[in-house]
Amino acid sequence: MSDWxxxxxxxxxxxxxxxxLGLGLLAVRSTHRPLALGPxxxxxxxxxxLILMMAVAMLRPGCVRTVQRPQRVTVAVAxxxxxxxxxxxxxGGVSRREKLAEAIRENAELWRRISERFELKAFVYDGxxxxxxxxxxxxxxxxxxxxxxxxxxxxxxxxxxxLRGDRxxxxxxxxxxxxNADFPxxxxxxxxxxxxxxQAPLFAVPFGRTGADEAFVDVAVTNLPDQYAVFVKNSxxxxxxxxxxxxxxxxxxxRLIRIDASGAxxxxxxxxxxxxxxxxxxxxxxxxAPQEPGEYRLVVRADVQPREVVxxxxxxxxxxxxxxxxxxxxxxxxxxxxxxxYLRRSLAASQDLxxxxxxIDHRDRSRWPLDLTSALSDPSYDVVILGDxxxxxLHREGATDGNLxxxxxxxxxxxxxxxxxxxxxxxxxxxxxxxxADVLPIRINEFEAQDFDAPLNGAxxxxxxxxxxxxxxxxxxxxxxxDDEQAWRSLPDLLGAxxxxxxxxxxxxxxxxxxxxxxxVVGSAGGRVAVFAGDTTWRWWTFGRSETHRRFWxxxxxxxxxxxxxxxxxxxxxxxxxxxxxxxxxxxxxxxxTAAGDPLPDxxxxxxxxxxxxxxxxTVPSVGALRAIEVSPELLTAPGDYALExxxxxxxxxxxxxxxxxxxxxxxxxxxxxxxxxxxxxRIAAATREAGxxxxxxxxxxxxxxxxxxxxxxxxIEIPQRWRLGDTTADAALFVLSFVGLxxxxxxxxxxxxxx
Numbered sequence: 088m089s090d091w092x093x094x095x096x097x098x099x100x101x102x103x104x105x106x107x108l109g110l111g112l113l114a115v116r117s118t119h120r121p122l123a124l125g126p127x128x129x130x131x132x133x134x135x136x137l138i139l140m141m142a143v144a145m146l147r148p149g150c151v152r153t154v155q156r157p158q159r160v161t162v163a164v165a166x167x168x169x170x171x172x173x174x175x176x177x178x179g180g181v182s183r184r185e186k187l188a189e190a191i192r193e194n195a196e197l198w199r200r201i202s203e204r205f206e207l208k209a210f211v212y213d214g215x216x217x218x219x220x221x222x223x224x225x226x227x228x229x230x231x232x233x234x235x236x237x238x239x240x241x242x243x244x245x246x247x248x249x250l251r252g253d254r255x256x257x258x259x260x261x262x263x264x265x266x267n268a269d270f271p272x273x274x275x276x277x278x279x280x281x282x283x284x285x286q287a288p289l290f291a292v293p294f295g296r297t298g299a300d301e302a303f304v305d306v307a308v309t310n311l312p313d314q315y316a317v318f319v320k321n322s323x324x325x326x327x328x329x330x331x332x333x334x335x336x337x338x339x340x341x342r343l344i345r346i347d348a349s350g351a352x353x354x355x356x357x358x359x360x361x362x363x364x365x366x367x368x369x370x371x372x373x374x375x376a377p378q379e380p381g382e383y384r385l386v387v388r389a390d391v392q393p394r395e396v397v398x399x400x401x402x403x404x405x406x407x408x409x410x411x412x413x414x415x416x417x418x419x420x421x422x423x424x425x426x427x428x429y430l431r432r433s434l435a436a437s438q439d440l441x442x443x444x445x446x447i448d449h450r451d452r453s454r455w456p457l458d459l460t461s462a463l464s465d466p467s468y469d470v471v472i473l474g475d476x477x478x479x480x481l482h483r484e485g486a487t488d489g490n491l492x493x494x495x496x497x498x499x500x501x502x503x504x505x506x507x508x509x510x511x512x513x514x515x516x517x518x519x520x521x522x523x524a525d526v527l528p529i530r531i532n533e534f535e536a537q538d539f540d541a542p543l544n545g546a547x548x549x550x551x552x553x554x555x556x557x558x559x560x561x562x563x564x565x566x567x568x569x570d571d572e573q574a575w576r577s578l579p580d581l582l583g584a585x586x587x588x589x590x591x592x593x594x595x596x597x598x599x600x601x602x603x604x605x606x607x608v609v610g611s612a613g614g615r616v617a618v619f620a621g622d623t624t625w626r627w628w629t630f631g632r633s634e635t636h637r638r639f640w641x642x643x644x645x646x647x648x649x650x651x652x653x654x655x656x657x658x659x660x661x662x663x664x665x666x667x668x669x670x671x672x673x674x675x676x677x678x679x680x681t682a683a684g685d686p687l688p689d690x691x692x693x694x695x696x697x698x699x700x701x702x703x704x705x706t707v708p709s710v711g712a713l714r715a716i717e718v719s720p721e722l723l724t725a726p727g728d729y730a731l732e733x734x735x736x737x738x739x740x741x742x743x744x745x746x747x748x749x750x751x752x753x754x755x756x757x758x759x760x761x762x763x764x765x766x767x768x769x770r771i772a773a774a775t776r777e778a779g780x781x782x783x784x785x786x787x788x789x790x791x792x793x794x795x796x797x798x799x800x801x802x803x804i805e806i807p808q809r810w811r812l813g814d815t816t817a818d819a820a821l822f823v824l825s826f827v828g829l830x831x832x833x834x835x836x837x838x839x840x841x842x843x
Contacts, residue, residue, distance in 0.1 A: 089150050089151070089152040090150070090151045090152070091148065091149070091150050092148070092149040092150070092151065092811075093146050093147065093148055093149070094146075094147040094149060094811065095145060095146050095147060096145050096147060097145060099146075102142060102145045102146060105141075105142075105145075106138060106139070106141075106142040109138040109141070110135065110138055113131060113134055113135065113138075122840055126836070126840050129836065130833060130836060130837065133829055133832060133833040133836070134833060136829055137826065137829055137830060137833070140822075140825070140826050140829070141826075143812070144812070144813075144822065144826075147811060147812050147813065148811070148812055149809065149810055149811030149812065149814075150809075150810045150811075151807055151808070151809050151810075152807070152808050153807050153808070160204075160205050160206065160253075160254045160255075160256050161205060161206045161207075161208055161250060161253040161254065161255050161256065162201050162205045162206070162207050162208070162255075162256050162257050162258075162259075162795060163207075163208045163209075163210065163246065163249075163250055163255065163257075163258050163259070164207070164208075164209050164210070164226050164258075164259040164261065165209075165210040165211070165212050165216065165242065165246055165258070165259070165260050165261070165262075166187060166191075166209070166210070166211050166212070166219065166226065166228055166261045166262070167183075167187070167211075167212060167213070167232070167234075167237065167261060167262025167263060167294075168184075168211040168212065168213055168228075168229055168231075168232040168233070168234050169212075169213040169214075169232060169234035169235070169236065169237045169262075169265070170232060170233055170234060170235065171183070171232075171237070171263055171265045171295075171763075172184040172187065172232040172262065172263060172294070173232050174263075174295065174397065175295075175296075176294055176295055176296070177296055183263050183294040183295045183763070184228070184232045186294050186785060187228065187261055187262075187292075187294055187785075188228050190261070190292070190785050190788050191225065191226055191228060193789075194788060194789050194792050195224075195225045197789065197792040197793060197796055198224055198225045198226065198792070199223070199224035199225065200796040201224075201792065201795055201796050202221060202224035202225075203224065204796065205256055206253075207221050207224065207226070208221075208249070208250070209221050209226035209227065210246065210249070211228075211229060212234075212237075212242040212262075213234020213235070213236065213237055213238075214234060214235065214236045214237065214238045214241065214268060215238075215241060215242075215245070216241070216242045216245035216246055216249070218249075236267050236268050237262070237265055237266055237267055237268065238266070238268035238271050238272065238273075239266050239275055239278070239767065239771065240268075240271045240272070240273035240274050240275040240277070240278045241268070241271065241272050241273045241278075242278075243260075243273075243275070243278035243279065243281065243282050243771065244273040244277070244278040244281055246258070246282070247278070247281035247282050247284065247285060248281070250285055251284075251285075255285045255286075255287035256287060256795060256798060257287055257288055257289075257290065257795045257798075258282070258285070258287055258288070258289040258290065258775075258780075259289075259290050259291075259292060260289060260290070260291045260292070260768065260771060260772075261291075261292040261294070262292075262293070262294065262768070263293065263294050263295040263763035263764065263765075264291075264293055264295075264763055264764035264765050264766070264767035264768040265762075265763060265764050265767070266764065266767055275770075275771075279771065279774040282771075282774060282775060283774055283775060286778055287775065287778055288775050288778045288779035288780040288781070289771065289772050289774070289775040289778075289780040290772065290780060290781060290782075290783045290791055291765075291768035291769065291771055291772040291780075291781075291782050291783065292768075292783050292784075292785055292788055293763060293765035293768050293782065293784070293785075294763065294785065295762070295763025295765075296762065296763060304332060304333030304334060304392060304393075304394050304395055305330075305331075305332045305333065305395055305397060305400070305762070306329065306330070306331050306332075306334070306339060306389045306390075306391070306392055306395065306400075306401055307329070307330045307389075307397075307400035307401065308327055308328070308329055308330075308341075308387050308388070308389055308400065308401060308402055308403045309327070309328045309329075309330055309368075309403070310326075310327055310328040311325070311326075311327040311328075311387055311403040311405055312326075312405060313404075313405050313406065313664055313665045313666045314405060314406045314407075314408070314664075314665045315385070315405060315406070315407045315408070316407075316408045316409075316410065316438045317377060317407070317408075317409055317410070318409070318410045318415075318441050319377060319378065319379065319380045319409050319410065319411055320376055320377070320378060321376060321377075321441070322374055322375075322376045323374065323375050323376065323377065323407070324372055324373075324374055325343055325356070325372070325373045325374075325375065325385060325387065325405070326370065326371070326372050327341075327370075327371055327373075327387045327403065328368055328369065328370055328371070329341060329360050329368070329369050329371050329389055330366075330367070330368045330369075331360070331362040331366075331367050331368075331369065332365065332366045332367075332762070333365060334362050334392065335362055335363065335364065335365055335367075336361060336362070336363065337361065337362065338359050338360075338361050339359065339360050339361070339362070339389060339390065339392070340357065340358075340359055340389070340390045341357070341358045341359065341360060341371050341373070341387065341388070341389050341390075342354050342356070342357050342358075342373075342387075342388050342389075342390075343355050343356030343357070343358075343373035343375055343385060343386070343387055344385070344386040344387075344388055345375070345377075345383050345384070345385060345407070346383060346384040346385075346386065347381070347383055348381070348382065348383075352386075355375045356373035356374055356375045357373070358371050358372065358373050371387075373387065377407070377409040379409065380409045380410060380411035381409055382406070382407070382408055382409075382746070382747075382748055383406070383407040383408075383409065384404055384405070384406055384407070384728075384748070384750075385404070385405045385406070385407050386402050386403070386404050386405075387402060387403055387405075388401060388402035389401045389402070404666070404750055405665070405666075406665040406748060406749070406750075408438075410438070410439055414439060414440050414441065414469045414470065414644060414645070414648050414650070415441045415443070415467050415468050415469055415470075416434065416440060416441065416442045416443065416468065416469065416470045416471070416472060416644055417443050417445070417462060417463070417465075417468045417470075417471045417472070418430075418431070418442055418443065418444045418445070418471075418472040418474065419445050419447065419459075419471070419472070419473055419474060419476055419481075420444065420445070420446050420447070420474035420475065420476060421446070421447050421448075421449050421474060421475050421476035421477060421480060421509075421511060422449070422474070422475040422476075422509065422510075422511075423446060424475070424622075425623075425625040426474070426475075426507070426509075426622045426623060426624065426625050427444075427474055428625070429624070429625040429628045429629075429636065430472075430624070430625075430640055431444060432628075433628070433633075433636050433637040433640045433641070434640055434641065434644065436637050436641075437637075437641050440641070440644060443462075443468075445459075445462070447476060447480045447481075449477065449480070449511070449539060452479070452480075452539075455479050455480050456479060456480060456481050456482055456483050456489065456490065457480060457481065457490075458489075458490070459481060459490050460489070460490055460493050463490055463493045463494050463497065464493050464497065468497075468502065469502065469503060469647075469648040470502065470503040470504070470505060470644050470647045470648050471494060471497075471502065471503070471504050471505070472505045472506075472507070472644075473504070473505070473506045473507065473512070474507050474509065474512070474622075475507065475508070475509025475510060475511055475512050475516075475622060476509075476511065476512065476516065477511040477516040477517065477539075478491065478516045478517045478518045478520070478521050478523075479516075479517065481494075481521075482520075482521045482522075484517075484520060487522070491521045491522050491523045492522040494522075494523060495522040495523050495525060495526050497614070498526045498612050498613060498614045498616060499526065499612055499613035499614070500613055500614070501613055501614045501649075502614045503614050503615050503616070503617075503644075503646075503647025503648045503649070504526065504614065504615075504616045504617070504647065505616075505617045505619070505643055505644070505647050506518075506527065506616075506617070506618050506619070507619055507621075507622055508584050508585040508619065508620040508621050508622045509585070509622045510537055510543065510548075511537055511539075512585060512622070513527075513529070513531060513585050513587075513618070513620070514531040514532060514535030514536075514547055514585065514586075514588065515535060515536060515537030515544065515547045515548070515585065516537070517535075517536050518531060519531035519532065519533060519535065520533075525612070526612035526613075526614075526616055527591075527610075527612075527616060527618060528590065528591050528593065528594035528595075528608050528609060528610025528611075528612075528616055528617075528618060529587050529588070529589065529590055529591065529594065529605075529608050529618050530588055530589035530590065530591060531588060531589075532588045535547055535588070546586070547585065547586055548583055548584070548585060548586055549583055549584045549585070549586050549600070549604060549620075550583050551583065552580040552581070552582060552583075553580055553581040553582075553583065553584055553600045553601075553604075553606070553621070554576065554580050554600065554601050555575050555576075555578065555580075555581065555598050555599070555600065555606060556572065556575055556576060556598070556599060556600075556601060557571055557572050557575055557597070557598060558596050558597060558598065558599045558603075559595060559596065559597050561595075561597045561609075562642060562646055562651040563597055563607065563609070563617070563639075563642055563643060563646055564597050564598065564607075565642070566635055566638060566639070567635075567638060574635070575598070578627055578632060578635065579626040579627060579630045579632070580626075581606075581621040581623045581624070581626070582623040582626070583621075583622075583623065584600075584604075584606055584620040584621040584622070585620040585621075586604070586620075587604070587605045587608065587618070587620055590605065590608060591610060593610050593611065594608050594609065594610040595608070595609050595610065596608050597609060605620070606619065606620050606621055607619050607620070608620075609646075614647075614649075615646060615647050615648075615649060616647075617643060617646070617647055619643070624636060624639070624640075627639075657679050657680060657681070657687070657735065657737075657742045657743075658677075658678075658679055658733055658734075658735045658742055658743065658744065658745040659676060659677060659678045659679065659680055659733075659745075660675060660676075660677050660731055660733045660745050660746075660747045661675060661676040661677075662674075662675045662731070662747055662749055664749075665747075665748070665749045665750065666749070666750050666752065667723075667749060667750070667751050667752070668751075668752065671720065672717050672718065672719065672720055673717070673718040673723065673729075673731075673749065673751075674715055674716070674717050674718075675715070675716055675718070675731055675747075676715050676716075677692060677694060677716055677731075677733050678690070678692070679692065679735040679737055679742060687737050689737070689738075690735055690736070690737045690742075691735065691736045691737070692733060692734070692735050693733070693734050693735075694716065694731060694732065694733045695731075695732050696718055696722055696729060696730075696731060697729065697730040697731075697732060697746075698722075698723075698724070698725075698727070698729055699725060699727030699728055699729065700725075700727075718731070723751050725751075726751050726752050727750070727751060728748060728749075728750055728751075729748065729749055729750070729751055730746050730747065730748045730749070731746070731747050731748075731749070732744055732745070732746040732747075733745055733746075765782065768782060769782045
């Protein structure tokens with residue numbers, strides 16, 4: 088049966104008009120000598136043919152006809168071969184893969200019947216879809232399931248592509264339904280639309296227990312940071328999450344285990360969690376105060392419970408660096424303003440600085456002076472910072488002992504002191520009348536004072552915006568660039584400072600205003616003392632110069648502690664993570680630097696990778712700055728514990744070495760999720776519900792295979808075939824060649840008969 092069509096390139100009346108005009112011109116008599124009747128009729132016939140061919144081309148005729156063709160009828164089965172299929176189908180039972188193999192084996196005769204009547208196509212899937220063998224009419228399941236992830240969207244999209252053009256009788260999707268691809272290449276809704284186009288039922292066969300199943304139980308440790316740093320004998324709080332399924336109102340023990348360099352384990356903390364819901368997530372805190380410096384591993388481990396399907400997720404590992412004391416700073420402050428907030432934030436960014444902060448509220452002056460002699464005499468403190476704190480909070484006027492006498496004695500014996508500016512700091516805070524006046528590098532007028540709640544005393548303060556400049560190059564004035572003077576000029580201005588009345592002969596002015604007023608003065612009284620008269624360096628942070636702020640105040644503490652020379656943490660080995668997935672590159676930043684953080688030019692570095700069972704050298708050229716290196720995955724051959732060890736030398740001096748450990752693990756997310764997900768398979772099957780698709784339990788698979796084997800087969804389908812003039816290159820070329828050939832024939836005859 089055929090239907091003819093026309094698709095004219097212009098309105099039909101125009102085509103008819105043009106054709107009529109062309110035919111009419113043929114009737115016009117020539118002025119040349121007339122030809123014989125035969126040649127005249129021949130040329131006329133050719134010209135009429137050319138005009139009619141032009142009319143046909145403009146009308147663009149076409150034809151649609153229906154033909155009967157034999158059609159292949161296919162039954163397709165896709166089997167899950169991801170690693171999660173190696174998990175138990177039921178607690179204590181066979182694996183999901185073995186259960187799937189059993190379902191195929193027990194129904195071998197039905198598979199053969201299906202393969203006799205249909206074309207049976209077998210596939211396996213994980214993150215990809217691949218063809219599988221059909222042996223003796225039965226789908227062949229591979230001997231192992233080792234796929235690293237499952238992507239149902241990709242699987243179904245490729246399955247629809249493989250079957251496009253086939254007449255599909257049924258699809259079977261056999262697996263546990265777990266979807267864990269990080270970045271699915273094909274979204275599941277889109278893939279399901281492609282499956283619907285096949286107009287065939289999809290039967291999903293689930294394997295494995297679900298999380299909602301009362302028989303399913305699991306305990307997993309999650310959300311544990313991968314690295315910690317703490318000073319020796321300081322308390323460390325390790326926080327993690329325990330996810331418990333199937334243990335309502337049951338107490339679950341959790342342990343914190345420390346592993347040292349020799350591999351010896353020690354339980355250093357315990358806790359208990361009690362789930363109140365069938366599927367519960369509970370935070371857990373474990374406290375530990377390490378007594379020895381060094382590098383350790385910490386393991387948070389939840390005890391394995393009876394009937395757990397997966398045990399590998401019961402623990403997580405982190406790394407612990409215990410610093411040998413580091414620098415300990417006591418910061419006394421009388422005002423909770425922006426300066427103390429950002430100063431503490433900057434110092435906290437340095438892992439080797441521990442800052443103990445004490446706020447002394449001036450509104451509670453009835454209790455002054457407080458007794459802080461115990462803290463001030465604590466030999467573990469390397470530096471004391473005095474903020475905007477009136478001396479009367481610590482000292483009784485006229486006394487020759489007490490807090491500030493203890494502090495002055497500690498400074499004379501080598502402890503560092505940093506004093507800041509403020510409304511009640513230095514002279515306005517009456518420090519000239521205390522034992523501390525003897526160790527400060529500045530002189531304070533005898534009668535300077537700033538009363539509480541009184542207007543700002545302009546004689547004691549520089550009440551204007553202050554631009555800073557370097558008077559003397561020093562460790563404290565280096566901001567890390569090539570031009571320190573320009574760097575200081577580019578900083579936001581201070582919003583005022585204390586006026587320094589005079590200097591002691593041994594003092595040095597490092598920073599000053601554009602009017603040569605001292606701002607940063609340093610000296611020595613046994614220990615190092617620095618006076619910084621400003622109290623608005625927080626503006627550096629808020630104007631986007633946080634790195635400068637951190638550097639300046641870190642250098643201030645290091646200098647006060649006498650640690651401004653080469654040697655403190657000179658070797659840098661910085662890994663942003665300490666847990667890596669097998670197959671991914673490990674990147675680290677290595678280098679050598681001064682105490683201020685400046686890179687050491689011409690430092691020579693040697694790095695080596697120490698693996699679980701050997702050593703591999705990494706070639707690192709001499710560098711003058713911190714640089715990133717990448718450990719190739721080819722060197723990370725197996726999961727386990729690794730270490731990156733970097734040694735350095737500078738200017739003929741050996742700076743020693745530093746070793747940082749990390750762990751490489753097989754991110755077996757397939758086996759890390761114990762529960763199957765039949766609901767995912769049910770959603771997939773529901774997309775073909777109109778064609779009969781459904782979720783089929785393994786026990787009911789035989790009934791469904793019998794239904795497929797006995798279903799009627801449509802061996803022929805009607806396929807519409809469409810043809811239109813010019814749609815293909817062949818018929819367009821044939822038409823053009825015919826037209827040109829006819830035209831050439833007409834021209835040749837005219838020349839032959841004397842009319843060319």
